Structures are given as C-alpha cells and as structure tokens.
Amino acid sequence: MHAVIVSNGFPPSKSLLEEEFKAADLLLGADGGGRTILNHGFKPDAVVGDLDSFDAPETPAFKVVHRPDQETNDLEKALTYALEQGVETCTVLGAFGHRMDHSLKNMSVLNKFHSSFDELIFRDEEFDAVLIEDTFSARLPVGNIVSLFPVSGEVTGIQTEGLMYALNNESLETGVRDGTSNETISDEFSIRIEAGALVIFFER
Missing domain, CATH: 3.40.50.10240 (Thiamin pyrophosphokinase, catalytic domain)
Known part of the structure; x- marks a missing residue:
C-alpha cells in the first residue's frame, strides 16, 4: 500500500x-x-x-x-x-x-x-530526499544536483560512482564536512556507506 x-x-x-x-x-x-x-x-x-x-x-x-x-x-x-x-x-x-x-x-x-x-x-x-544506511542508486540526467548530508553526526566509508566530486572511502561529518551541490556526470549514480545515516537530496 x-x-x-x-x-x-x-x-x-x-x-x-x-x-x-x-x-x-x-x-x-x-x-x-x-x-x-x-x-x-x-x-x-x-x-x-x-x-x-x-x-x-x-x-x-x-x-x-x-x-x-x-x-x-x-x-x-x-x-x-x-x-x-x-x-x-x-x-x-x-x-x-x-x-x-x-x-x-x-x-x-x-x-x-x-x-x-x-x-x-x-x-x-525540484528535489527528492531519502535516507540511506547502506547503498542507493538512481538514474538521472547528467548535470543534476546531488547533495549529501550526514544526519547521524559522522558517516564513514562513503563510496560514490557517477558524481563529479567523487568520494572514495571517505567520511562526512556534521559541522565538519558535508557534500552540498555535487552533480551527476553519468545517467546513473550510486552511493555506498559503511556506517551512519546519510540524507541524499537529488534533483528530480
């Protein structure tokens, strides 16, 4: 339902x-x-x-x-x-x-x-927001905005594919580093995290 x-x-x-x-x-x-x-x-x-x-x-x-x-x-x-x-x-x-x-x-x-x-x-x-604790992927046009916000304090082991500013097993932390205004460089992007809760805003 x-x-x-x-x-x-x-x-x-x-x-x-x-x-x-x-x-x-x-x-x-x-x-x-x-x-x-x-x-x-x-x-x-x-x-x-x-x-x-x-x-x-x-x-x-x-x-x-x-x-x-x-x-x-x-x-x-x-x-x-x-x-x-x-x-x-x-x-x-x-x-x-x-x-x-x-x-x-x-x-x-x-x-x-x-x-x-x-x-x-x-x-x-304009945007969808979802929260992930493991993996996420979506198909979007090239050039769409994707922003990443760590809502659990720190999110570790972040690996991205298909984004202009790639994260390779890196961390984001509230008040220290976030991932505002990234963008897609292919028609599909994916994100994997090891620990924490990450909110993803992406342009519809």
Whole structure:
C-alpha cells in the first residue's frame, strides 16, 4: 500500500499533488497539510495531528484523527497512522519550509521513520530526499544536483560512482564536512556507506 502525506511546510503545487495522488492508495494531511489538500480541490482520506493548524468541518467527509500528545509532531503522527493502516511506501510533500526549526525537525523524522517503510521519500517541486544506511542508486540526467548530508553526526566509508566530486572511502561529518551541490556526470549514480545515516537530496 502506498500513501501520500501532505505536511504543513511549503505547500506542493496542485499539479504535483495531483500527480502523486494518482498513485496513492491513501492521501493523508498532517494537520495543516489537510488544508492544503482541500484548497487544491482534493479530499483527504484522513487528517491527522493535534489540529492546532486545521479547523475541521462540523460534518467532515473524511476521517479526522485527533492526536494531542506534544511528544511528536504532526508529521510523526501522520506517519504512525499510515503504518497502522498497513502502508509500506510513502511520499511526503510539504516537509520543508515556512519554519527553519520545523524543517530540521522533519529531517530527524525522516531518520526516525525511514526503516519502518520499504520506501520513504520527502518530495518537493525540484528535489527528492531519502535516507540511506547502506547503498542507493538512481538514474538521472547528467548535470543534476546531488547533495549529501550526514544526519547521524559522522558517516564513514562513503563510496560514490557517477558524481563529479567523487568520494572514495571517505567520511562526512556534521559541522565538519558535508557534500552540498555535487552533480551527476553519468545517467546513473550510486552511493555506498559503511556506517551512519546519510540524507541524499537529488534533483528530480
């Protein structure tokens, strides 16, 4: 089962949401993300969160799941709900933007939940973000931007193929060295790491 979750960051365009909605078994709003779905003329299957950013209609035509605990943010609540429904792959729109602290928190959420899904992608109009702890490869046009961010502090044993600035069994570390604005030099690139958690942003 595949879910699309709309979070409350920079809202996706109607065309991106429509494209993702076509492939979804479940469309979820993470609190204020539900308002984005409705504003684009779609109906979510459920809106999940503490509901401080979403005014539910008196008689909603969709499920409203109120989860008031303050130990998790609304995206975490929506991802947990998706897992409860048997979702195996998930694309999150609107995970970044509006507030810097929320964007950083959602990087932590990606780290927390990526192993719970067969595939978890954070997507906007230009980039996808995925987290890896072993290997990753993708086919992209030559010249596409690829950025690497070590979210576990230090990531070691990084080996890349198909990128302009190659890493050969090297390390990246938060606050020391990262891999911003690399780019593809062939139509496929791959990354292997030995230890740590690495977020890869790549141009769609």
